[in-house]
Amino acid sequence: MKKSLSLFIFLCLFGVASAQNRPAFWQEIQDFKTENEANPPQKNPILLVGSSSFTMWKDVAAYFPDKTIINRGFGGSSLYDLNFYSEEILKPYAPKQIIIYCGENDFAADATLRPDQVFNRFKHFYAKIRKQHPKxxxxxxxxxLSPSRENLWPQFIATNALIKKFMERKPNAEYIDITKAMNGADGKTRRDLFLEDMLHMKPEGYEIWKKVMNPYLK
Structure with a gap:
């Protein structure tokens, strides 16, 4: 009896320790796997990968009713995390197009990062995409330019410029600029497009994204 109790306690402690040692977003990735098993992904979807601006766009399919969309955004993720989980978020799918929204959280997690460092993370992820989906x-x-992160805007703007230049040189690649469309008449980001946290968007913000994105969707 004592041995059985000791073994039970050991297994419980081992399970707690294992959970604590799991990498960030491990559970979110497991949830994707579970969803794929329950509902095998359709062929030739538009695959969305990135951070919470995609995660919270839960009704994205309603914005593009004539498209097949698989949303694999996981909230709080950075380009570092997309690289870390590249196999899990790319390999199970056979998309006709991939759209990325990520980069904000890299700087939010470490404000000392330089734009070229985050740009290099993007290039690394882009290379991983091209390895699986060349064309x-x-x-x-x-x-x-989220109002709650105004202190990081210079890094955001500089990183956008680097990625824009990179994408313009690549075949079958596009840079989709949503920043200008989210500005008001004064040329500044419209705060009314955001929830109270001034980070995530209201449906009105996603309506703007829809209008800007529509011409690029295959």
Whole structure:
């Protein structure tokens, strides 16, 4: 009895320790796997990968009713995380197009990062996409200028410029600029497009994204 109790306690402690040692977003990735098993992904979708601006766009399919969209955004993720989980978020799918929104959280997690460092993370992820999908269209949505992160705007703007230049030189690649469309008459980001956290968007913000993105969707 004592041995059984000791073994039970050991297994419980081992399970807690294992959970604590799991990398960030491990559970979100497991949830994607579970969803894929329950509902095998359709062929030739538009695959969305990135951070919470995609995660919270839960009704994205309603904005593009004539498209097949698979949303694999996981909230809080950075380009570092997309690289870390590249196999899990790319390999299970056979998309006709991939759209990326990511980069904000890299700087939010480490404000000392330089734009060229985050740009290099993007290039690394882009190379991983091209290894699996050499010819499909790949699009990058510019980092939005969230009011709550105004202190990081210079890094966002500089990183956007680097990625824009990179994408313009690549075949089957597009840079989608949503920053200008989110500005008001005064040329500044419209705060009314955001929730109270001034980071995530209201449906009105996503309506703007829809209008800007529509011409690029395959």
């Amino acid at each position: 499909i269209p790949v699009d990058y949505i510019s980092i939005k």
